[in-house]
Amino acid sequence: MGLALVALGLVLVAEGLLWVLAPGLVEQLLALLRGLSVEERRLAGLAALALGLALLWAGRLLGAGLT
Incomplete structure (x- = not known):
């Protein structure tokens, strides 16, 4: 269970960093995904x-x- 919490925490840190450092890029990626x-x-x-x-x-x- 502890390893799963560590993995989830790392995913959330990576996701959070992406939103903090490049919110415009996230919007572009979401628009690209909508087109697929x-x-x-x-x-x-x-x-x-x-x-x-x-x-x-x-x-x-x-x-x-x-x-």
Whole structure:
């Protein structure tokens, strides 16, 4: 449970930083997403999921994993 809270906290920090540092960019990204079809958004989500898993796997291989 503790690891899930850490992960959620990191996501919220990253999201918050994006909104604080580049709110105009967030608005542009949201407009871009509105222009995509559902399938294109689903594919983008799948790509983000795969990238996240690859980064976690790489971090674990490099010894940064929490055990």
